[in-house]
Structure formats: C-alpha cells, structure tokens
Amino acid sequence: MAIECQSDYIKVNDKLYPCTVSLAMDLIGGKWKAVILYHLRDTRKRYSELRNHLPGVTERTLSLQLKQLEEDGLIARQVYGKKPPLKVVYSLTEFGRSFNPVLDAILGWGNQIATEKGEFVNSL
Template identity: 55%
Template sequence: MFQLEEKVYPCSTSLAMRYIGGKWKSVILIHLVNGEMRYNELRKVIEVMTERALSLQLKQLEDDGLIIRKVHTDKAPLKVTYELTAFGKTLIPLLKSIAEWGRYAANHRQEINIVEDKCDW
C-alpha cells in the first residue's frame, strides 16, 4: 500500500494512475514528449479539449511535478511554454506503449473508426 496526501493507494498501478489517469493527462503528456509547447499549440493539437479542462490539467500536472511551466519575458509578447520535467520524462516509454496499444486496439476493434491520430511522436 502507498499513501499520498492522506489518500491510500492499494497498489503501485493505482498510484501511477493518480498521476496519469483521467481523460486528458496522458494526452497532454504524449504531446510534450518531443519538447516544449505553448498553450495555444496544445489547444490546436487537442482541439476537442476545452480551455478550462486544459488549464486545470496543466496546473495539476505541474503541481504533480510532471511538467514545468516556463514564462519567457525576454521579449514581447510574453510567452508561456510547458515541457516535461526529469520526473515526467520517466513516463515516455509508458506513454509510447499506451499510444501503441491504442493504435493496436483501433486496428483490431471493428467499432472504432480511425479518423485521425494526432499523437505524432
């Protein structure tokens, strides 16, 4: 068992899902695998995600130490970027495996229509 902030996790899998679980966290993280991105760049590649959801998930990923938010003030206009931390980069093999399994599932389940795969890493 694992305990974090008064919450008990029965196994390491449930602890891992605390960090990357949910609808959007792993999607955001996989897009940051190739390097930093601006907020609007993330909005464009994850166009079905609301701005509010993106902002909340970015904040949570930052609070969890998986991404870092950088504010660039060296020249106007202000630029904010997000990138994986060293801790976040440890997820890259897992994220790529999840994406590969998703492609496998899409190719092997008749009810899944492949429209477009924006996870181009």
C-alpha cells in the same frame, strides 16, 4: 514483483494510496493528462499549441490538467516576459520523461485497436 504489497498503503506527498496502480492513475489518470504528456514528449509547447492538438478539451479543463501535472512534477511551466501577453511554455520534467515507455505502450496498443477494430480517418 509484488513491491506494492509490502504494506497496507503507499504514502506520497502526504497522500495515502491503497496500491501503486492507484498512485500512478492519480498522477496520469483522466481523459487528458496522458494525451498532454504525449504531445509534450518530444518538444516543448506553448499553451496555444497544446490547445490546437486537443480540439475536444475546454480551456478550463486544459488549464486545470496542466496545473495538476505541474504540481505533480510531471511537467514544467516556464514563463517569459513580465507583462501580458506572457509567453508560457510547457515541457516534460525528468520525472515526466520517465512516463515515455508507458506512453509508447499505450500508443502501440491504441494503434493495434485502431487497425484491428476501426479505421484512421482524415476529417469528420
């Protein structure tokens, strides 16, 4: 299954990657992207709803991560209304939904780690 080894680099959207793992991590890497995708996996959400699910993220970081996910085609941003306050709703694209099996694996692994090495707590 060494598809990535067919050449020295992988080129996607004019960006060169040394391997397919590097390509995937560019799309979903970082502290918040996968978490954002997780919270959008079952339903569309407004910015404020996402913000409530991610209490540790700053407004600036959330905005930047959403913009990057949109630019990479993983999420769609739909704006309702013509003047402020606008209603903005985010959802997964078909490409974004293709990441769900990976999210399921990450979720399962995270649950296993929490069960074996940690504990679930209700509040800090």
